[in-house]
Amino acid sequence: MKLKKGDNVKVLIGKDKGKEGKILRVLPTLDRVLVEGVNKFKRHFKSKSGQEKSEIIEITKALKASKVAFVCPKCKKSARIGFIFKNDKKLRICKKCKAEV
Template sequence: MAVKQKEHKPLHLAKLNIKKGDTVVILTGKDKGKEGTISRALPQINKVIVEGRNIVKKHIRPQGQTQQGGVIEKAMPIHVSNVMLKCTECGERTRVAHDRRPMGADQKKRVVRVCKKCGKVIQDRTRSS
């Protein structure tokens, strides 16, 4: 039986509007309506892993004498079309726009993510500033 291969994009072409640390709302599936934080983004296959959501039980075979076998619970990837970003300002789920705005101490124009509903900049959780 032939297994369908996942199509990988070249890394320089793989782009997502959602980043690690963003809060998202799940739109479809068994966790529909629940919120979570992105723990890992997989742009080459258009998927994200949300902390504590889309949990499945996985049977693990023991690896030598170090790792014990058994059943573990693991968060599996969700397609980005099935999650929606929650705005840091207005608190609603929203689409993402990109805009060039003066940012930082030098007021140089940089591309930022903007909420389509309130028009304010979406704060990046992974950066401290």
């Protein structure tokens, strides 16, 4: 998976289409990413005893990695990520503007 924690991404499909956010967590085995402020759902919790209150909590669920696109910090456009080798180091680059990510 070419996406990393901290990358800015744009949602391509779904109810949050067009929204941008930062990746909080990457789940490579499930091919999913957790994006800040996107794909929120409300979860209802009942009280287990009579003294506790029941509550509604807002939860952010993970998105499929194919539903988001990387946003280049330099050109501010959605682009694909490429790799180059420079001085025996593998660097990530934006395929549109060729800037290091």
